[in-house]
Every structure is written in structure tokens, then in C-alpha cells.
Amino acid sequence: MSDEVVIVGAGIVGLAVAFHLQGEGRRVRLVERGAVADGASRGNAGAFAFTDILPLASPGMLRKAPKWLMDPLGPLAIPPSYLPSIAPWLFRFWRASRPDRYRRSLVVQGELMRVAAAAMEAMVREAGLGGHVRADGNLQLYESEMELAAAQEGWDQRAGAGIEFEHVRGGRLAELQPGLSPRFVAGTFTPHWKTVDDPYHFALALFDGVMARGAAITHGEVTELSPTEPGVRVTLRDGTVLDAARAVLAGGAWSRPLTARLGDAIPLETERGYNTTLPPGAFDLRRQLTFGGHGFVVTPLSTGIRVGGAVELGGLKLPPNFRRSEAMLNKAAAFLPGLRTGGGAQWMGFRPSIPDSLPVIGPSRASRHIVYAFGHGHLGLTQSAATGRLVADLLADRTPSLDIAPLRADRF
Numbered sequence: 001m002s003d004e005v006v007i008v009g010a011g012i013v014g015l016a017v018a019f020h021l022q023g024e025g026r027r028v029r030l031v032e033r034g035a036v037a038d039g040a041s042r043g044n045a046g047a048f049a050f051t052d053i054l055p056l057a058s059p060g061m062l063r064k065a066p067k068w069l070m071d072p073l074g075p076l077a078i079p080p081s082y083l084p085s086i087a088p089w090l091f092r093f094w095r096a097s098r099p100d101r102y103r104r105s106l107v108v109q110g111e112l113m114r115v116a117a118a119a120m121e122a123m124v125r126e127a128g129l130g131g132h133v134r135a136d137g138n139l140q141l142y143e144s145e146m147e148l149a150a151a152q153e154g155w156d157q158r159a160g161a162g163i164e165f166e167h168v169r170g171g172r173l174a175e176l177q178p179g180l181s182p183r184f185v186a187g188t189f190t191p192h193w194k195t196v197d198d199p200y201h202f203a204l205a206l207f208d209g210v211m212a213r214g215a216a217i218t219h220g221e222v223t224e225l226s227p228t229e230p231g232v233r234v235t236l237r238d239g240t241v242l243d244a245a246r247a248v249l250a251g252g253a254w255s256r257p258l259t260a261r262l263g264d265a266i267p268l269e270t271e272r273g274y275n276t277t278l279p280p281g282a283f284d285l286r287r288q289l290t291f292g293g294h295g296f297v298v299t300p301l302s303t304g305i306r307v308g309g310a311v312e313l314g315g316l317k318l319p320p321n322f323r324r325s326e327a328m329l330n331k332a333a334a335f336l337p338g339l340r341t342g343g344g345a346q347w348m349g350f351r352p353s354i355p356d357s358l359p360v361i362g363p364s365r366a367s368r369h370i371v372y373a374f375g376h377g378h379l380g381l382t383q384s385a386a387t388g389r390l391v392a393d394l395l396a397d398r399t400p401s402l403d404i405a406p407l408r409a410d411r412f
């Protein structure tokens with residue numbers, strides 16, 4: 001048996017896990033069935049959303065969902081053919097939205113985000129990725145004072161977790177983002193939110209870093225992880241067998257078949273998200289803008305202006321419906337008069353999502369030498385370094401810096 005740790009999946013989470021394990025002197029091998037960072041990690045909105053601690057599964061979301069579902073191209077959609085498949089997940093989401101469970105998830109998310117911010121800062125520094133990071137915050141926008149008032153409870157909860165923000169209007173709003181449609185009367189600025197120059201470039205730079213530190217990569221699809229004494233056998237579809245000391249499953253939205261074979265029934269689904277990336281200079285965008293009432297963000301990247309978000313609970317197999325990208329782009333054109341909407345590239349990605357809005361980080365039922373690291377939903381880039389740190393703790397048999405009981409696979 002080799003002393004290697006095999007990491008299934010070379011998305012941002014697998015790469016951050018590799019980086020942290022190398023930091024402890026471990027040899028790592030990534031196994032990736034496609035191209036590196038070509039899953040959800042490629043085209044996301046690029047935010048280190050450290051202040052985004054409110055679980056999606058919330059009483060507020062249950063209030064908003066019926067209205068959003070009425071609009072077939074709105075922020076939330078369920079293709080009718082997928083409704084029977086996703087019904088059990090929706091039921092769990094509804095249960096996780098109850099006030100007591102919501103409050104529990106909020107506390108856990110707040111703690112995880114504290115680790116996420118510190119771990120990301122350290123990883124960016126140590127991997128020399130500082131040039132990829134913009135620290136100019138996020139501006140959330142409201143079309144009425146009533147909309148801001150409705151959001152206040154969430155801001156109070158963030159304040160309780162020590163998160164800084166500033167409600168802005170008038171001149172201050174225009175200073176933070178000139179050229180907004182006058183329909184936006186107020187905003188909330190969160191200064192400690194960061195974005196990357198382009199999430200794909202960020203992930204590839206991290207990949208280059210882990211390869212330079214001696215990682216190996218095998219291209220192929222893992223079909224089985226099985227415990228051996230004393231390690232893990234990793235079997236690939238082409239018949240290759242890798243005998244490793246430990247394995248980490250970071251397969252994003254595609255992780256479920258491997259967990260099922262290990263005896264873990266994990267309610268992992270995908271929230272499909274859409275965007276359009278316009279050429280650079282399409283708008284004089286000062287920082288990332290969140291149009292919370294419409295479920296999308298506009299992000300300044302080195303590669304262009306990215307307009308996107310939305311949630312489509314449509315599973316892994318249905319073809320993309322790029323009318324969703326167009327619907328968000330049309331709204332963005334109305335919200336940012338002068339936005340040049342030509343020449344964009346559309347994309348759809350699969351967020352790996354768990355109904356309680358928390359990732360799965362912890363040992364498998366079958367073996368503590370097989371550790372799970374997936375299910376980060378809307379926050380995988382943000383929480384990638386924290387996941388790397390927690391997985392490194394678990395594989396070293398150290399007590400992690402936060403209680404992982406609410407993140408473990410056996411919580412379901």
C-alpha cells in the first residue's frame with residue numbers, strides 16, 4: 001500500500017484539500033474524470049462570501065418560494081419532470097427551514113465561515129494567490145425601503161455573528177456603484193466580502209501550486225471506494241486500481257453514487273445555476289452587486305462582467321435551459337442602464353446541495369480513512385480552504401477547530 005491520499009475530484013474543494021494535506025507533508029493524488037476545475041468551480045460568481053451565513057433553508061425562503069416559482073424563468077424553478085425525484089429533498093429542505101433548525105444551521109454556518117475566512121487568507125498567502133483576489137466588498141440592492149426592512153432580520157442575525165455592514169442610500173449608494181437604475185433606493189455594503197479575478201483562473205493557479213509541490217493526477221472516473229486493512233482501495237471505470245492510505249471524496253454534485261456504495265444515504269441534489277459572461281468593459285462595475293429580490297449577482301472579473309445566479313432544481317441529466325441566462329441578462333440591462341449585453345458566453349453549473357444548506361465534511365460510515373468533502377451548495381469556493389483544513393485535521397486524528405458533528409454524514 002502506498003502512503004498516498006487519493007482525492008476524488010479536482011474542483012476547487014479537491015484542490016484546496018490537496019493543498020492542505022501537502023502542508024502536512026502528505027503525498028496526494030487527484031483523480032479527475034474530466035478536466036481540472038471544469039465543474040461548478042469553473043463558472044461560478046467568484047465570491048468569497050464570508051458574510052453570507054444565512055442558511056438558504058429558512059422561513060424567509062419558504063415565504064418567497066411560491067412567488068418565485070410562479071415565474072418559469074424566475075430565480076427558482078423546478079422542471080415538472082424532475083419534481084417526483086426531488087420531492088424527498090424538498091421535504092427535508094422544508095424541515096430544515098423550521099425556525100429551530102434554521103437557528104441551529106445559522107450558528108454552524110457562522111462558525112464555519114469564521115474558519116473559512118481565516119483558512120482562505122492563509123491559503124491565498126501561502127499559495128501566492130493574492131494577485132487573484134479583489135477586496136472591494138459586495139453591495140446588495142433594494143427596490144424599496146420595504147424590501148430593506150424585510151431584509152433587516154437577516155442583517156441583525158449577521159450583526160449577532162460580528163459581521164460588519166452598512167446600509168446606504170443617496171450619494172453613498174451612487175459612490176459605491178454609479179449608474180444604477182433609480183429603481184434601487186437603498187443598498188447594504190459588506191466590506192469584508194471578496195471576489196476573485198476569475199474562479200477558473202483561481203482554481204487553475206491553485207492546481208499549478210499543488211502540482212509544483214509534487215501532487216500526482218490520474219485521469220479517470222472512480223467507481224468505487226472500498227476500505228481495506230489498513231487503507232482504501234480506489235477502483236476506476238477503466239479497471240485501474242489504486243491502493244491508498246486514505247481517500248477524500250470531493251466529487252461535488254456527483255458524489256452520491258460513491259457514498260451509497262459505502263452505506264451512506266446522503267440527500268445530495270443539485271441546484272443548477274446559470275450565467276452570462278459579457279466582455280470586459282461591458283459596464284463600469286465597481287464591485288460585485290447582489291440583486292437579492294431577483295436571485296442573481298453581477299460580478300466584475302478580469303475576464304468580463306458575469307451576470308448570473310438562479311436555482312433550477314433539475315438534477316444532473318436534463319439539458320440546460322439557457323433562457324434562464326437570458327432572463328437574468330435582460331433584468332441586468334434594466335438595472336444597469338448602459339450595460340452592453342452583446343458578445344456574452346452562457347454557462348450552466350451544478351451546485352452540490354444538501355437540504356440543510358451545510359456541506360458534508362467527515363468520515364464515511366464504512367471507514368474513517370475515507371473522508372467526505374462535498375455538498376457546499378452556493379458556497380464551495382468560499383468554504384474550500386476551510387474544508388481543506390478540516391479534512392487535514394480529520395486525517396491527522398486531530399480535533400478539528402470546530403465541532404464537525406453538524407457537518408458529518410451521519411447527521412441525516
Ligand SMILES: Cc1cc2nc3c(=O)[nH]c(=O)nc-3n(C[C@H](O)[C@H](O)[C@H](O)COP(=O)(O)OP(=O)(O)OC[C@H]3O[C@@H](n4cnc5c(N)ncnc54)[C@H](O)[C@@H]3O)c2cc1C
Nearest residue numbers: 009011013039040041044045047222251252273380381382
Ligand atoms: C451559478 C453559480 C454561482 C456560484 N457562485 C459562487 C460564489 O460566488 N461563491 C462560492 O463560494 N460558490 C459559488 N458557487 C458554488 C460553487 O461553484 C460550488 O459550491 C463549488 O464549485 C463546488 O466545488 P467542488 O469542488 O465541490 O465541485 P466541482 O467544481 O463540481 O468539482 C467536482 C469534480 O469532481 C469530479 N468528479 C465527480 N465525480 C467523480 C468521479 N467519480 N471520479 C472522478 N472525478 C469525479 C468532477 O468531474 C468535477 O471536476 C456557485 C455555483 C454556481 C452554479
